[in-house]
Amino acid sequence: MIVAGLDEVGYGALAGPVVVAAVIIGTGPIPDGIDDSKKLTPRKRENLAKEIMLHHQVAITFACPDRIARDNIRQASLWAMAQAINMLDTSPDIALIDGLYTPTGVQCKTQAIVRGDSKSLPIAAASIVAKVCRDRHMIRMSGTYPGYGFEQHVGYGTKKHLESLTRLGACRIHRRNFSPIRDTTTSCISCA
Secondary structure, three states, X not given: OOEEEEEEEOOOOOEOOEEEEEEXXXXXXXXXXXXXXXXXXXXXXXXXXXXXXXXOEEEEEEEOHHHHHHHOHHHHHHHHHHHHHHHOOOOOXXXXXXXXXXXOOXXXXXXXXXXXXXXXXXXHHHHHHHHHHHHHHHHHHHHHOOOOOHHHHXXXXXXXXXXXXXXXXXXXXXXXXXXXXXXXXXXXXXXX
16 A cells, blocks of 8 residues: 655744645655654754655645635645645555645545654654755745744744844735734835
8 A cells, every 4th residue: 555644834834835745655765763853853854854855755845825825724735735645656545644634636545643743654754854845945035035034933933033023024925814914014125
């Protein structure tokens, strides 16, 4: 049976995309230490992501802030999950998904597993890949939108991020339908 694991990263962030990774663990070497990405150091995640992407099937999709605003966060995440499943080179027999909900529009069975990143190797592998890809993206965005500290908080609602929103206003990659952004009427100069 071919099993894909899926996880998303960035669901609760105030800026940036939701990133979904789908991983099928194949016959290649399985690196030691695969676990829920939140339990790993950034360096360990980077090393594991490299090995996972080198030796196993991986598909990565982004749901951008515009899609999140249009569809809502849950629907945007489910859309990205369906896209990731459908992008895999091999169609899985089942897709195990971290969380409570499963996407429609896929050609395989799906099963939601609460805290699946701690219970399933393919989901844990997907959580690592998704986290690394989203963090890299947000670090790149810190160069495009300086002053927000995206390289540190990667879009989550930290004190520094909230202070930068007060000082600079929202930029193009902020989720305008999320509080406190929707309550802010100013936009940064680079996005106006």
